[in-house]
Amino acid sequence: MTRRGSRPPGRREVLAAGAAGAAGGALALAGGLAGCLPGADRSPPHPPDPELRRRDRVAAEVSALAAHYDAVVARFPRAAAELSTLAAEHLAHADALRGPRTARPSASASPPSAPPDPAPVPDTLPAAVADLAAAERTASRRRNRQSAEASPELARLLASIAACEAAHAALLDTRR
Amino acid sequence: MTRPPPAVAVLQAALAAEHAVVFGYGVAGARLSGDARRRAQRGYDAHRARRDELAALLVERAAEPEPPAASYALPRPVEDARDAVELLTLLEERLAAVWADAVLELRGDLRGLATGGLRDAAVAAALWRRGSVPFPGLAERAQQ
Numbered sequence: 001m002t003r004r005g006s007r008p009p010g011r012r013e014v015l016a017a018g019a020a021g022a023a024g025g026a027l028a029l030a031g032g033l034a035g036c037l038p039g040a041d042r043s044p045p046h047p048p049d050p051e052l053r054r055r056d057r058v059a060a061e062v063s064a065l066a067a068h069y070d071a072v073v074a075r076f077p078r079a080a081a082e083l084s085t086l087a088a089e090h091l092a093h094a095d096a097l098r099g100p101r102t103a104r105p106s107a108s109a110s111p112p113s114a115p116p117d118p119a120p121v122p123d124t125l126p127a128a129v130a131d132l133a134a135a136e137r138t139a140s141r142r143r144n145r146q147s148a149e150a151s152p153e154l155a156r157l158l159a160s161i162a163a164c165e166a167a168h169a170a171l172l173d174t175r176r
Numbered sequence: 177m178t179r180p181p182p183a184v185a186v187l188q189a190a191l192a193a194e195h196a197v198v199f200g201y202g203v204a205g206a207r208l209s210g211d212a213r214r215r216a217q218r219g220y221d222a223h224r225a226r227r228d229e230l231a232a233l234l235v236e237r238a239a240e241p242e243p244p245a246a247s248y249a250l251p252r253p254v255e256d257a258r259d260a261v262e263l264l265t266l267l268e269e270r271l272a273a274v275w276a277d278a279v280l281e282l283r284g285d286l287r288g289l290a291t292g293g294l295r296d297a298a299v300a301a302a303l304w305r306r307g308s309v310p311f312p313g314l315a316e317r318a319q320q
Contacts, residue, residue: 012270013196014270015248096317140295144292155280159290159313160317167302170299170303
């Protein structure tokens with residue numbers, strides 16, 4: 001009768017359904033989440049070459065976003081603590097996209113393109129932060145489009161990166 | 177032959193997750209006030225809308241949308257605003273993981289639905305927690 005019984009095993013739950021009639025309707029305490037996914041690394045062992053090129057291209061875009069943060073921090077050092085944590089997440093995205101270097105035989109043949117020169121930084125911190133938020137939103141939309149065309153595994157990673165970028169934009173908006 | 181098509185199972189899982197989150201917003205919203213309460217109200221409305229969209233997609237596919245459970249087990253009691261914010265952060269994080277897994281299974285427009293669900297959950301989690309994580313929804317990349 002409980003909803004849990006009818007679910008496929010291993011299904012992720014946001015909250016466990018309460019047992020019917022538990023303790024006068026009180027909410028039972030339970031850790032409802034199957035928290036971990038099987039398999040630490042979901043990347044396929046040998047992704048096809050177009051996928052590698054796609055990963056490199058996105059990694060270059062993500063690195064450019066980190067460079068945008070660096071330019072703002074260089075101009076407004078007082079914002080370093082706050083902005084550097086967000087920039088570091090973009091570097092983590094680039095690392096995840098490029099994967100382990102040793103597994104990249106074609107790395108020397110097609111080095112990632114250098115990020116373009118970042119746009120000039122505005123004269124005030126609020127304006128610079130607004131620019132960053134706009135860049136994050138643009139990046140997030142672009143990442144979601146890239147996710148639509150990618151293999152399932154890469155699509156999942158790109159969708160997560162897009163979600164992070166959208167979250168950055170929302171957090172930047174709150175500090176203005 | 178009786179197994180539902182994969183997309184239906186994935187949509188049902190997302191619907192079950194959204195049901196649970198709607199329930200959680202109902203519980204947590206009662207402990208919040210001011211801006212946080214308004215944000216919780218918007219979150220409640222947004223998750224209900226997503227829930228209804230999922231139910232409609234299932235009906236389109238001749239599947240019966242999974243109903244909500246009668247009640248849900250909370251990880252801990254919600255007694256004040258701080259508990260409420262913690263619960264909503266946790267729920268949105270768990271929902272992000274459900275949507276991230278849905279991205280893996282879905283194609284085309286439905287994948288777009290899943291990326292949108294992941295994005296909205298990650299944004300809401302970041303605003304409740306007042307901080308970012310690098311890989312929302314990816315448990316295997318969660319930081320220690």
